[in-house]
Amino acid sequence: MFERFTQQARQSVISAQEEARTLEATQILPVHVLLGAVAAAESSDSRLASVLAGSGLTSARLRAHLRAMGPDSGYDDAAALESIGIDLDEVRRAVDAQFGEGALEAAAGAAPRRRGLFGSLKGGHMPFSTGAKAILTNSLRESTARKDGYIGTEHLLLGILRGADPAALSLISRHVGPEELRARILGTMDAAA
Template identity: 45%
Template sequence: MFERFTGPARQAVTRAQGEARALGSDRIGAEHLLLAILSDPGDPVAVLLARSGVDHAAARADVGRRAAGTVDGPALAAIGVDLAAVREAVESAFGEGALERRPPAERAPRRRPAFSPGARKVLELALREAIRLHQKEIATGHLLLGVLRAGEGPALDVLAAHGVDPAALRRDVEAGLGSSGGRAA
């Protein structure tokens, strides 16, 4: 299937691996594919996303926050969990800073991240979108259409958090793919 990918789409898939690693993930998710598309500000799809209010830095911060999760101290206290006591117990057993996320550079090297089921689904849906649009190549626009067609997941959550209307974005991406013959977008 990758032989059908345009150069920019291949580069996006490759950059998704770097995005996953940079965020400390051992799996490449659809959200990393979205970040990889956004990381090339010259890509027509990234330009379209920027016009919709989504840029790489904001989306990356959002993905990072979602991956890290948040601790709601007051909610835990309401059910009798003393967060400070938990932290103290963990640090006394495992050392100071045991609960802190270490930057990726401080972690032991890992094997190459594998594609999550969600990312594999997006890649398959990108192929289906290219076929549906009667285009021979899979471009970054098709990757984004695959994200949109997946219908759920962290990548769509990021788009929703930035106020993106998926139906409008789909129309805009399809229009861009139609005007470029599927090559550039």
């Protein structure tokens, strides 16, 4: 499948791995693929980058949300809490303001972070989570459905939307509705064809 990836789509996957490492995750999650795709689009200064920025999706915003969520945990918790009107980021800020930075993690018995900014797994292979693998499969399905002979960053983003990962959709929904984003991406692809 990777031989069908455009250079930008390959960069998206590489960026996803780098972002997962930077955020001290132990595997590449759908949210990392989302961040990698947005970052790759931004670096190319493409029409897709304009669509994403116009939709409120920038790598800086997504990265800030992910840093607040933590490495591998909290994604599902954040989505679940958000569904009942609780903003986990706001709770973390309030607890940090009241009791000092990191108080919430300390109270939960979390181990102190011993790794640097770049790494839980320095170098080497970082595995894709089941959800991240599903995105790759979905991107192939999106490409095939459109009869495109390649898989681009647009297809990866459509694969994220098709996969409906709660955490990735939560990040997207903070800025734009998933169906609206899908329509905007498809519009960009149709205009380029």
